[in-house]
Amino acid sequence: MARPLIDDELWAVIEPLLPPPKPRRKDHTGRKPADPRRCLTGIVFVLKTGIQWEDVPVEMGVCGMTCWRRLRDWHAAGVWDKLHAELLARLRGADRIDWSRAVIDSSSVRAVHAGEQTGPSPVDRRKKGSKHHILTDGQGVPLAAHITGANRHDSTQLRPLVQSVPPVRGKRGRPRRRPKALLGDRAYDSEPHRRWLRALRVRPRLARRRTPHGSGLGKQRWVVERTIAWLHQMRRLHTRFERRADIHQAFLTLGCALICWNHLLPS
Numbered sequence: 596m597a598r599p600l601i602d603d604e605l606w607a608v609i610e611p612l613l614p615p616p617k618p619r620r621k622d623h624t625g626r627k628p629a630d631p632r633r634c635l636t637g638i639v640f641v642l643k644t645g646i647q648w649e650d651v652p653v654e655m656g657v658c659g660m661t662c663w664r665r666l667r668d669w670h671a672a673g674v675w676d677k678l679h680a681e682l683l684a685r686l687r688g689a690d691r692i693d694w695s696r697a698v699i700d701s702s703s704v705r706a707v708h709a710g711e712q713t714g715p716s717p718v719d720r721r722k723k724g725s726k727h728h729i730l731t732d733g734q735g736v737p738l739a740a741h742i743t744g745a746n747r748h749d750s751t752q753l754r755p756l757v758q759s760v761p762p763v764r765g766k767r768g769r770p771r772r773r774p775k776a777l778l779g780d781r782a783y784d785s786e787p788h789r790r791w792l793r794a795l796r797v798r799p800r801l802a803r804r805r806t807p808h809g810s811g812l813g814k815q816r817w818v819v820e821r822t823i824a825w826l827h828q829m830r831r832l833h834t835r836f837e838r839r840a841d842i843h844q845a846f847l848t849l850g851c852a853l854i855c856w857n858h859l860l861p862s
Contacts, residue, residue: 600639605856606632612677613669629661637662639853642846645830663842670845679737679848680761682855686736687765691858693733696800697774698819699756699783701728702827703745710838714744725835727826727847730756732774735818736858737826737851738763742844749782754791776800778816826850 601609616628637657641648651659669675686692706713709723716724724745730738739759743752757777762770776798789799827833829850837843 600636600643601632606635608681608856609635609674609678612674612681614672614674629657629665631665633657634662634665638666638849642829642831642849645834645836647836666845667842670841670848675845675848675852676761679852679855680763682852682859683736683738683761683763684765685859686855687763687771689765689859691734692736692763694771694774696733696776696778696815697730697738697757698733698735698816699728699730699753699777699779700816700819700823701726701749701752701782702823703727704827704833704835706745706835708836708838711840712742712744712843713835714746716745719745725843727823727832728752728756729819729823729826729851730760731819731822733815733818734858735822735825735854737822737854740826740847740851742840742847750785750788753777753779753783753785753788757792757795757797773797780816822854825854829853 610631613631633656637651637655637659640646640655641651641659641662648659648663651657651662683692703716703718703724703726705716705719706723706725713723713725715721725742726745726747726749727740727742728749729740732738739756739761741752741755741759757773760772762772764770773795774797777792777800779801781802781804783801784804785801789801792799826847829846831846832850835843837846
């Protein structure tokens with residue numbers, strides 16, 4: 596039997612995070628609200644297959660545009676950020692987050708319809724595109740992710756990514772947000788960044804420009820490239836179709852949460 600897109604265990608984590616439904620009058624005779632689990636299944640189906648909203652199969656029991664509205668509303672309510680933080684807490688409780696180092700990188704994707712947070716891509720003949728900026732732990736667990744236009748330099752996003760790591764609970768004591776070291780390629784080479792990281796008690800391990808290759812950082816940075824590859828296996832992240840930046844960010848955060856869930860599953 597095929598594995599369901601949203602299994603019972605994952606639904607048990609997500610359901611308490613959803614906003615309560617709007618109250619209905621007792622004499623209301625209109626259509627009942629769509630089942631939230633079916634809506635979430637439709638959202639994940641679109642994320643993974645990349646189909647258009649209007650092409651969501653009727654066999655799923657929910658309209659594609661209803662799924663789009665739920666994705667929008669749940670993102671505005673912070674559901675995906677809460678889900679990501681909850682799964683990170685469970686990973687930390689299971690000792691599956693490697694805080695010895697974090698790794699930062701980015702990847703450009705084409706934006707078919709342009710829109711918010713897009714720009715001329717330097718790697719795609721200046722066609723409109725976006726960048727996915729990802730920060731992972733030492734094993735590739737995504738800690739933070741956001742989008743910018745494809746023309747934004749990677750170095751401008753180091754601080755926002757580090758600052759956007761949520762307080763990760765899961766163990767007694769104070770939540771944790773900072774790794775012991777941060778690894779990055781030459782795009783992040785910056786002395787102000789190094790001073791800022793040291794002030795946070797994070798050891799900067801950023802490759803320097805105009806130096807020979809062979810620093811050895813590539814032997815540890817590959818985990819973030821693998822995580823980006825996992826994200827881009829989800830067809831809606833491999834190519835951006837959304838004009839609205841909040842919708843694409845919702846997909847990106849949900850994709851990170853699904854990768855965290857896969858890390859929690861028994862191997």
